Amino acid sequence: MVDQVAPWHAPTAPDRWLESRVGATRALVCTYAAQRCDEHFTVADTGILRAVLTGFVGQGKFVRSTFAYLGWLCGRPESDAAARAAASLELLHAFALIQDDVMDDSATRRGSATVHVQLAHWAERQRRPVGAQFGRSAAVLLSDLCLVWAERMLRESGLPAESLAKALPVYDLLRSELAVGQFSDLLNENSAAPSLNAVLDIARRKSGNYTVLRPLELGAVAAGCSPQVLAALRQYGTAIGEAFQLRDDLLGVFGDPLVTGKPLGDDLYQAKATTIVVAAGELAGDTERRELRRLTAGRPLPGVIDERWIQAWQRLIVDTGADELVEKMIAERVEAAVTTLADEPGVPSAPRAALTVLADRCTQRTR
C-alpha cells in the first residue's frame, strides 16, 4: 500500500519544498544507517565503523534521492514509502563515494578526511599492528555494507510490490553502469588523447546517468508514468546529467577548494581527461598546444601543491576559450531539458516546477 501524505503545496515555492525534501531525506538515511549499524556492529572495534559511517551519510547534496522522488511525483502523489525508496539512493551514493576516494587516493571529501583516511588514522591512534592497506581495505568493506544496506532500504521501503518490481531493473542497471563507468574512468588518462565526444560519453555513463537519468527513471517507472512522460523525463535526465558533469569538470579546474571541499585543481593533478581539459586540447592553437604539452609534462609529484602550475592551466584553458565552450554546452543542455518538460503536458506542474529549479541548481552550482 502506498501511504498518502499531505498534498503537495510546492508550485508556489519549489525552492522551499526542495529544501524540506533534503532535510527529510537526511533524516531517513541517517536513521536507517544507524539502525543497520546497531544491528550489525556488535563485535569488538566496529564502533569506529559506526562513527565514520553515520558522520558520512548525513552530508552531501541529496541530488539523486531528490530526482528519484520527483520522478515518482510525475505519476503518483507524495508517499512515505517512495520517500524511503528514494532516500536509499543516498546510501548507495555513500558506497560509490567511499570507493571512489579509495581508488583516487583522495585525502579529503566535503572538506573532511576521506573514509579510508579516517580509518587509517584510527588504527594508528590505537597502535594496531595492521598492514599499510588497512584504511583502504576497511573502507571498501564499509562501502560493501552501504551497497547491501541501500538495496535492503529500497526493498523495505514499503513501495507496493508492483512498483518495486518495476524499479528494480532500473536499479540494477544504475548499479552496473556505475561500476562499468568507474572502470572506464580508471583507464581514462589525458595522455591517451581521447576526443571530446568520447569523454562526454564516459561522463554520461559514469556520472550523468547515475546522478540524474536513472534516479529520475527509477522513480517514474515505479510510479507507472506514461510512455510520453517517461520519454520527456529521459530527455531531461540525459541533458541535465551531462550538464551536471560538465559543471563538475569546470569546478575540478576553477572551483574554490573551500567551497568544493576538494583540493585545488584535483582533476589536473590526476591527469584526468575531463571535458574541459580535452576541449582545451581541441581548441588550442600552436602556441597553446606547446604550453599544454609543457604543463602536462610538468605535472607536480603526488602530494605537492603547485599553485603556479594550476594557475598556468587555468590561464591556458581561458586562452583557448574552452571554459566558454563548456559554459555554452551547459546552457544549451539546460535549455533543451527545461523546454522538453514544458512541452510535455503529462508532467504535473508541481514536479515540473521543482525539476526546472533543479536544472539550474545542478548545473550552476559552486560545489
Place this chain on the structure above:
Amino acid sequence: MVDQVAPWHAPTAPDRWLESRVGATRALVCTYAAQRCDEHFTVADTGILRAVLTGFVGQGKFVRSTFAYLGWLCGRPESDAAARAAASLELLHAFALIQDDVMDDSATRRGSATVHVQLAHWAERQRRPVGAQFGRSAAVLLSDLCLVWAERMLRESGLPAESLAKALPVYDLLRSELAVGQFSDLLNENSAAPSLNAVLDIARRKSGNYTVLRPLELGAVAAGCSPQVLAALRQYGTAIGEAFQLRDDLLGVFGDPLVTGKPLGDDLYQAKATTIVVAAGELAGDTERRELRRLTAGRPLPGVIDERWIQAWQRLIVDTGADELVEKMIAERVEAAVTTLADEPGVPSAPRAALTVLADRCTQRTR
C-alpha cells in the same frame, strides 16, 4: 511457481548426486555471469573483465550453493528455481574471494594469478598509463558487479515470492556478517595474542556462518522447513562451519601448495591469528614458547619464501600437540553434527545422506 523436476534418486548414491550438483551449478553460474557480461560490458576495454570473470566463476568447490540447495531439499522437492537461487551464492562468493585477495595482497588463488594481478598484467601488456593501484581498483569494481549480479540472480531465480521473501533476510544477514567478519579479520593479528575462543568466534562469524550455516538456513527457510528441522540444520551448520574453518587453518600451515592452490604457509606469512597458531601458543611449554617468539620475530620479508622458517613452524606446532588438538576439535564437531541430523526425524533421508557425506568432505579435505 516452483517447477518440479525428476524425483531425487540420491539416497543410494549421495556422492554421485553431489558430483552432478556441482556440474549443474557450474553451468548455471557460468551462463548467468556470461549473460551479465554480454549485457553490461559493451564499451571499450571491458573485454578483459569478461575474460577474467568468466574464467574465475567456473572454478571452486561450490560448497555454499550445495548447502543452500540441500537446505531447500529438507522442505521441498527438487526445483530448477531453487537450484538457480542456490547457484547465486557462487557469484556472491566470487565477490568475496576477489576482494579478499586484494585485501590480503595474494598473488595466487586456485593455482592461478588472482584477479587483481591478472588485471594489472593486462594493463602492463597494453602499456596503459594507469596508476599503481589499477589492478586492485579494477578488481574491486568487478567484485562490486558480482555482488550486484548475485543478488539479481537470486531475485530472478524463479523462487515463489513467499520463498524469496523468507530467504532475503537470511541473505542480508549473510552478506553483512561476511563484511563485518572480514573487518575483524583485518584487525586479527597474532601479535595481539587473542585466545583460542576469541579466534574460534571470528572463524565462526567470518567463515563458518558464511560457508555452511547461512547457506543451509537460506535454503531451508525458503522451503518453509519446520522449526525442528531448522533447529537441527542450524546446529549442524554451526558445527560443520567451525570444523570447515579449523581444517582451513590446518591447511594454511600444513597444506600442499600444489593442492591448495595457495602459497606454502600463507597464514604464517601474514601473521594471522588462526586457530592452529593460537592453539600452539596456548599449549606451548617454556622451550616451545621461546621458539614461538623466535619464529614470530623472524618472519621473512614480504615476498621472500623461507621454507626452513615454515618447517620450523610446522615442527613447533606438532611439538605442542596443537595439530592433534585441532584434529580432535574437527572430529568432535563432525560427530555432533551428524548425530544431530540423525536424531531429527523431520530431515528427509535423501538430503540427510548428502549432508552426512558433506560433513566429512568439507572437513577432511586437502584443498
